Amino acid sequence: MSLRMGIMVKAISMTGVLVVKMKDVAELAGVSSAAVSRYLNGGYISADKAERIKHAIELTGYVRSSQARALRTGSTKLIGVIVPKINSESVSRITAGIGQVLGRRGYQMLLANTDNAADRELEYLDLFQNHPVDGIVLVATMITDEHRRAIESCRVPIVLIGQHVEGAACVYHDDYEAAFELGHALAGRLDGKIAYIGVTDEDRAAGFDRRRGFEAGLRAAGNPLDAALIRLGSFTLDSGYGAARELLSVAPDVSFIACATDTMAAGALRAIDEVRGMGEGIHRVSGFGDNAFLRALTGGIPTVHYGYLTSGVEATNMLLNTLDGEEGESGLKTLKLGHQLMNV
Amino acid sequence: MSLRMGIMVKAISMTGVLVVKMKDVAELAGVSSAAVSRYLNGGYISADKAERIKHAIELTGYVRSSQARALRTGSTKLIGVIVPKINSESVSRITAGIGQVLGRRGYQMLLANTDNAADRELEYLDLFQNHPVDGIVLVATMITDEHRRAIESCRVPIVLIGQHVEGAACVYHDDYEAAFELGHALAGRLDGKIAYIGVTDEDRAAGFDRRRGFEAGLRAAGNPLDAALIRLGSFTLDSGYGAARELLSVAPDVSFIACATDTMAAGALRAIDEVRGMGEGIHRVSGFGDNAFLRALTGGIPTVHYGYLTSGVEATNMLLNTLDGEEGESGLKTLKLGHQLMNV
DNA sequence: CCCTACTATGAAAACGATTACACACATATG
């Protein structure tokens, strides 16, 4: 039987847009819609029918409704990505990595930006698992008990980036070890007082681990950190600037300020420049994250390079592997990525 | 009739997850599912039934399936956002603005990152309009004829950010005017040769308009730009660095390098520092975009401040207004945002 | 030649909401 071509009749949908549905394709090809579905999804179909269906699809420009498919199969091919702040270099690098893998493997990214509000994080976690997404990537900062509970009871697979949480799938960096190495290395070549600008301990990785690791590293090198010279920032450049100004006025003899992030280090650098003269700060701060701008503009302060893009890639692959049920053993697990000391 | 409470019976879905559907809620409340739907969507419903339904929903923890809803209504409450590169300050700021509005108005963001590949842009445009999204925000760079055609024939409302395209809804900045002002202002206080590192003219706004505006501004101030001192970068820090190194070696008497973006300016700055000594570059470059890092680390080079976040906000509001059919007149249109010269 | 096993196929039943329709009652309008 050859294709019955003729005036093409198209239905007008609710929204007034021309649509071709599977039934139309089926009729044009002279088969049942089940056959078309099988053709599309790789079920049993004879060669000649496959050919006819292929033609009919090309002819009509048919594309299947992802919404109907989603309803029937329960899978949306959407991955929810929750980030604390989209406009930060580290996060946007992670997101780039996630997007790369997602695109390559036929998924799309539903992005939720919490703007550093932990409750919004929980809210999205809730919203996401309740339907539209097949899986979740959570770029985590603070992990409260409530978080743990939400993650535990999550109905779709979830992978964390940036924090190590027992019992959950995580891709993270060893912040303690990295900070230890940085502290140890710096202690050797520094004289004078060292200060530290960190972030809240509630952020286990960037707060607690980095500070404790740095302290331990200094101590191990015989140059312990004076607790009075520790300040708390909030990830922003301004907070780093403010904390540094305060430190410099309270303890003018501070000779080096280590920071928990490169962004805050940039602020501290600016503060030192203002107080001690331009260009002075560059040799007096360290950071975390190896920010490209900072590197270019300063020639490189001591910092720790993390493969942010890689962590996005790895986490997403891990998640998608479990979703696509590929080779059973590559499922959700915990993955610690390496780091690299820069400019020490 | 009071609520019939008792052992709650839950169905097990395909995926093995416990689910409550509208029918369950309806039965528990002793009404039809149509009534529940009306309650949820604000149709006619008597006070007592509303109360009973409310209880039943709370009791069961019911949440409606967005997939079924999407299939029936044709609306997903999803907005597709296409960006050229997520890990860049300007784009991530725009994205933050988009996300803010989307969240506030009950939509979610489907993010597509094209990684500066124009064909991927078209691909996504195609993918998006073909189903899952209700509208599109395109953070545009290059607008080819193919783009114009795709935008024209787009089945869902679309708003462009960053480029001005006739016949399409756009939120953009007046790059020509801004560049003119910057060039004019700089020409007045500069002596010696001025060079320019731009980007491709295919990017009308950041390429063509900025370069032409800058040229015109210099000319108007009686200090025209030597065409031999124009180079092309590719938005990256490294490309700015490379172009600047080349310029400095070919024309060692260049005294100022204006750049089409702050990121490239950072690269140029680094190049000047290397060639002429640390700290020298800061007074010898200008950019576009008012990057926060660059501002903090240099104290501020001449640049143009754009309200990137605002453009995201405005574009999204515009799009959502047409989607939600609010007050007819606030629909899709063209909106030119202001700018601000910095440090001149 | 009988019994499995595999390939093909279409009809029809899901998936879980929204909504057109039909009906009922109330109140207002002429």
Add this chain to the structure above:
DNA sequence: CATATGTGTGTAATCGTTTTCATAGTAGGG
């Protein structure tokens, strides 16, 4: 009093797929 008009409600159709089920032909193994 007849006729609109506005509420309130349930039944059933619908959105466009995927998938179960029933059925059949075709080989292959014994």
